[in-house]
Every structure is written in C-alpha cells, then in structure tokens.
Amino acid sequence: MREKFIEFRNVSFRYGDEQPWVLENVSFEIYKDEWVAIIGHNGSGKSTIAKLMNGLLYPQEGEIIINGLPVNDQHVWEVRRQVGMVFQNPDNQFVGTTVQDDVAFGMENRGVPREEMTKRIGEVLKAVRMEDYLLTEPHRLSGGQKQRVAIASVLAINPNVLILDEATAMLDPRGRKEIMQTVADIQAKNEISLITITHDLQEVVQAERVIVMNAGKVWDEATPREIFTKKDELREIGLDVPFIALLADELKHNDVSIINEPLNHGELLEELWTLHSKM
Amino acid sequence: MNNMMIIGQYVPGNSLVHRLDPRMKITIIFLFVIFVFFANNVASYSILTVFAIITTAVTRIPFRFILKGLTPVWFLIIFTFILHLIVTKEGTVLFELLGFKLYTGALIQGFAISLRFFLLILITSLLTLTTTPIEITDAIEDMLHPLKKIKFPVHELALMMSISLRFIPTLLQETDKISKAQASRGVDFRTGPIKERLKAVVPLLVPLFVSAFKRAEELAMAMEARGYQGGEGRSKLRQLKIERIDIFVLSLFILVIAGLFLTRNY
Numbered sequence: 001m002r003e004k005f006i007e008f009r010n011v012s013f014r015y016g017d018e019q020p021w022v023l024e025n026v027s028f029e030i031y032k033d034e035w036v037a038i039i040g041h042n043g044s045g046k047s048t049i050a051k052l053m054n055g056l057l058y059p060q061e062g063e064i065i066i067n068g069l070p071v072n073d074q075h076v077w078e079v080r081r082q083v084g085m086v087f088q089n090p091d092n093q094f095v096g097t098t099v100q101d102d103v104a105f106g107m108e109n110r111g112v113p114r115e116e117m118t119k120r121i122g123e124v125l126k127a128v129r130m131e132d133y134l135l136t137e138p139h140r141l142s143g144g145q146k147q148r149v150a151i152a153s154v155l156a157i158n159p160n161v162l163i164l165d166e167a168t169a170m171l172d173p174r175g176r177k178e179i180m181q182t183v184a185d186i187q188a189k190n191e192i193s194l195i196t197i198t199h200d201l202q203e204v205v206q207a208e209r210v211i212v213m214n215a216g217k218v219w220d221e222a223t224p225r226e227i228f229t230k231k232d233e234l235r236e237i238g239l240d241v242p243f244i245a246l247l248a249d250e251l252k253h254n255d256v257s258i259i260n261e262p263l264n265h266g267e268l269l270e271e272l273w274t275l276h277s278k279m
Numbered sequence: 280m281n282n283m284m285i286i287g288q289y290v291p292g293n294s295l296v297h298r299l300d301p302r303m304k305i306t307i308i309f310l311f312v313i314f315v316f317f318a319n320n321v322a323s324y325s326i327l328t329v330f331a332i333i334t335t336a337v338t339r340i341p342f343r344f345i346l347k348g349l350t351p352v353w354f355l356i357i358f359t360f361i362l363h364l365i366v367t368k369e370g371t372v373l374f375e376l377l378g379f380k381l382y383t384g385a386l387i388q389g390f391a392i393s394l395r396f397f398l399l400i401l402i403t404s405l406l407t408l409t410t411t412p413i414e415i416t417d418a419i420e421d422m423l424h425p426l427k428k429i430k431f432p433v434h435e436l437a438l439m440m441s442i443s444l445r446f447i448p449t450l451l452q453e454t455d456k457i458s459k460a461q462a463s464r465g466v467d468f469r470t471g472p473i474k475e476r477l478k479a480v481v482p483l484l485v486p487l488f489v490s491a492f493k494r495a496e497e498l499a500m501a502m503e504a505r506g507y508q509g510g511e512g513r514s515k516l517r518q519l520k521i522e523r524i525d526i527f528v529l530s531l532f533i534l535v536i537a538g539l540f541l542t543r544n545y
C-alpha cells in the first residue's frame with residue numbers, strides 16, 4: 001500500500017454564502033510519488049481543488065490533509081513549502097526581473113542562504129533545461145520557456161507535490177509538449193507527486209490515475225485507459241475525446257477487434273499490425 | 280515586437296563606472312550635486328569639469344549618445360544663459376546696442392551658471408546610463424534601510440519598484456497588441472484632430488487597465504503560493520558589496536572635492 005499524501009475528506013466549497021457550491025462533498029486521496037490528472041470542463045471545480053491544496057482557499061466544510069497536516073492558518077506556510085504550484089498564465093507568475101531572480105524568489109521567501117540559492121538555481125534550471133537563460137528577462141522568453149522557469153522556481157524549494165493548474169493551456173503545441181516532457185522527466189527522477197489539472201484529455205495519458213470532475217463532484221476515478229473507453233459519457237460532460245480514441249471506436253464498430261484501448265498513435269499501430277496473428 | 284527595448288536609458292558596458300557599487304555611485308553623485316554650488320572661480324570650475332569629463336570618458340559611452348540624451352535640457356541651459364546676460368549688471372560695460380548694455384559680469388555669470396547646470400545634468404544622467412534600474416532599486420532599498428526603524432516600508436517599496444520594472448515590457452507588448460486589435464476594428468490613433476485622437480485612446484486604456492488588475496490579482500496569488508509573507512526573514516540573492524575599487528574611487532572623489540575647496544575664493 002502506498003503512503004497517502006493528500007487527502008480530501010468530504011470537502012465542500014463556495015466563494016460566498018449566497019453563491020452556489022463549487023465543490024460538493026469531494027473526497028479522494030493522492031499517494032506519494034503518484035501522477036494524478038484531474039480533468040473537467042470549465043467550472044467543474046478542478047482549479048478550486050488546486051487552490052485548496054495550497055491553502056490559497058479554505059473549504060467551508062470537510063477537511064484537507066497534506067502529509068499529515070490539516071490545511072489551516074496554523075500550517076499553511078508549511079503546506080505551501082510542500083505543495084508547489086504552477087499557474088496558467090506564464091506572465092502573471094513571473095515575479096523576478098530575470099530568470100535567476102524569479103527562481104530565487106521562493107527561496108528568498110524562506111530565508112535560504114545565498115550560497116545555497118546559487119547552487120539550487122543551477123540545479124533546477126538544468127532540470128528544466130533552461131540553464132542557458134540565467135540572466136534573461138521574462139519578455140525575451142517564449143511562453144513555454146516561462147512555464148519551465150515557473151516549474152524550476154517551484155522545484156527550487158524541494159516540494160513533495162507539484163501541481164500544474166492548466167499550466168499548458170496558454171501555450172502553443174510545441175510549448176505544451178516541452179512542458180509535458182519536462183514534468184514527466186522530473187517525476188521520473190525525483191520523489192515527487194505530480195498533479196496535472198487540465199481540460200484536455202490528450203494530456204492525461206501519461207498519468208497513472210485520472211480524477212474526472214463534473215459540476216463540483218468527483219464523476220469518475222480510474223486509469224486513463226479505462227476513462228478512454230467511456231467516450232459518450234465524457235462527451236456528455238463537455239470533454240473532447242482524442243482522435244485516437246474515436247478512431248479505435250470506429251474500428252471496433254467495423255468489427256476490427258481492438259483488445260487494449262489505445263492511448264496514442266503507437267499503441268493503436270501496435271494493435272493493428274498484430275491484428276492478424278491474434279485471429 | 281521590439282527586442283532591443285531598454286528600460287530607462289541604461290547602456291550596457293563593463294567600464295569602471297558600470298562596475299561601481301550603485302550605492303557608491305548614488306552617494307558620489309549626491310555629493311557632487313551639492314559641491315557644484317561651491318565652485319566660484321575658474322580653477323574650481325575647471326576641477327569639476329575635468330572630473331565630469333574624465334568620468335564620462337571612463338564609461339566608454341559615446342559622447343554623442345550622451346549629448347543626444349541631453350537635448351531636452353539644452354533649451355533650459357541656453358535660456359538661463361540669455362537670462363543672465365539681460366539681468367546681471369556687474370563689471371564693466373562691454374558694448375551697448377539700442378540702449379541695452381552688456382556687462383562683463385553678465386557674460387561670466389551666465390557662463391558659470393550654464394556650466395553648473397550642464398555639469399549637474401551630465402553627472403546625474405551618468406547614473407541611469409551606467410546602472411540597471413534593478414541595481415538602483417537594490418541600492419535605494421539598502422540606503423533607506425535605517426528608515427525601517429520608523430516603520431517606513433522599505434522592503435515593500437523596493438519590491439513594488441522591481442515588479443513595476445519587470446512588468447513595463449509586458450504591458451508595452453500588451454498595449455501594442457490592444458492597439459492593433461482596436462485599429463483592426465476601425466479605431467484611428469494616428470490621424471484626425473487632437474480631440475478625436477484623445478478619444479481613441481479610451482478603447483486602448485480600458486482593456487489595458489482591466490488586464491493589469493487581473494494580472495495583479497494573479498501575481499499576488501502566485502507570490503503567496505510561493506511562500507511570500509512580507510520582508511521578515513527573507514534572504515536576498517542579489518547582494519551589494521563594497522569592493523576595493525569602490526573605496527579607491529571614493530578617495531579619488533574626496534581629493535577632487537579637497538581640490539575644489541583649496542582653489543575656490545572665500
């Protein structure tokens with residue numbers, strides 16, 4: 001059994017007393033070193049979950065436990081040290097005037113000594129392949145580069161959890177690919193739980209587990225492969241089903257037997273070229 | 280868009296003046312501005328002028344570039360000169376034209392005041408030419424540090440300055456984008472009477488302000504998420520250090536000031 005790291009216990013949240021509930025009775029667990037994708041269309045409550053994990057918002061009902069600590073005023077700074085977060089807009093989270101200043105910002109807040117800071121900056125920028133841009137100003141970087149710096153800034157303080165809250169939504173396909181590769185890399189090399197929040201089903205394929213949110217409730221919790229088989233239901237709650245999943249579906253309707261639900265081009269290809277030998 | 284954008288008028292370089300501690304530069308310039316008013320004869324003015332010219336030469340910034348930066352103040356300098364020619368009535372009369380008498384004292388006085396003005400502006404502009412805005416911010420934060428005792432928000436002020444500096448290019452890019460978007464919808468920024476053109480700025484400013492507020496909110500959230508809780512217990516990556524070269528330059532400056540006081544009239 002893996003160690004529990006984040007636990008939501010019957011959490012409900014709304015932005016004001018008169019407002020509708022954004023989250024209703026949400027419970028789930030995230031384990032150590034796990035990669036979980038949280039997916040849902042706009043307004044499903046997925047971004048609120050991220051802010052609750054970091055103590056940027058507090059729930060009206062229920063409890064959130066991070067690594068044994070309840071998220072409240074008393075523990076919020078320790079929680080924020082353990083839970084790092086990258087937001088959607090690459091520009092609006094870049095605090096420093098240069099790349100190195102931005103990476104240092106989180107460490108400065110925690111009073112990390114200067115020598116250690118310089119060392120960490122080098123390490124984390126290398127991890128996101130931005131080591132050549134130490135003194136570059138933000139307006140000279142692409143969106144994908146800025147997001148990689150944001151990831152480095154979060155990594156600099158050694159968090160146990162990295163949350164990407166729609167971190168790729170404002171990037172072009174290339175930037176998106178860079179970011180997904182970078183985080184996959186980081187997750188493989190470090191003991192870190194990864195939570196990617198997205199509305200794009202294409203981005204959940206690398207995750208171990210997917211939590212699907214709809215209208216403030218947990219709609220489903222399963223592996224990406226299982227999720228991909230529920231095409232019609234997914235479409236009903238406003239999510240775009242990836243092309244490969246649709247193609248596999250059509251093939252099945254035409255009596256092509258596809259046993260493993262393919263997640264990407266490679267897997268579908270594998271299914272197809274071994275088709276004959278299976279019959 | 281414009282990739283060569285420089286904030287302020289900083290000219291990158293690696294000269295002695297560039298490498299000087301920004302606090303030292305601010306201190307020296309501050310003192311220079313005061314001591315310029317003590318010069319009152321040819322010798323003392325010469326010392327200050329030579330100091331200013333040598334400093335300028337050391338920066339290796341082309342002199343033409345600096346003079347170009349001074350264009351807006353040329354008018355003021357010339358105006359002061361002419362004003363002195365007319366108003367001052369000292370010394371002997373040099374010549375007389377249509378009842379207007381030009382005195383030698385007026386010429387000397389006019390020249391001295393204009394020179395003083397020129398030296399002041401030249402030296403102070405060297406600060407922004409050789410120091411990045413962020414260095415100036417750091418220096419100000421450090422020099423205002425004693426004010427913390429009377430609860431002056433030194434750290435907050437410095438943070439505000441550095442965030443403004445960081446967002447200037449971002450907001451410029453955004454202004455560019457919005458003005459193109461509005462132009463494509465038929466807003467005319469370039470022609471027409473002034474009143475119409477001023478009106479055309481409104482659809483530019485409103486979206487810019489809305490987005491600036493949104494940015495501020497998101498930035499605050501991102502800063503909090505990264506553990507920002509005010510200036511208490513923070514460490515700093517950028518550190519200012521007084522090197523031997525700074526002491527050397529300060530000593531040199533003290534010698535110049537000593538020379539000034541030795542040569543001036545009492």
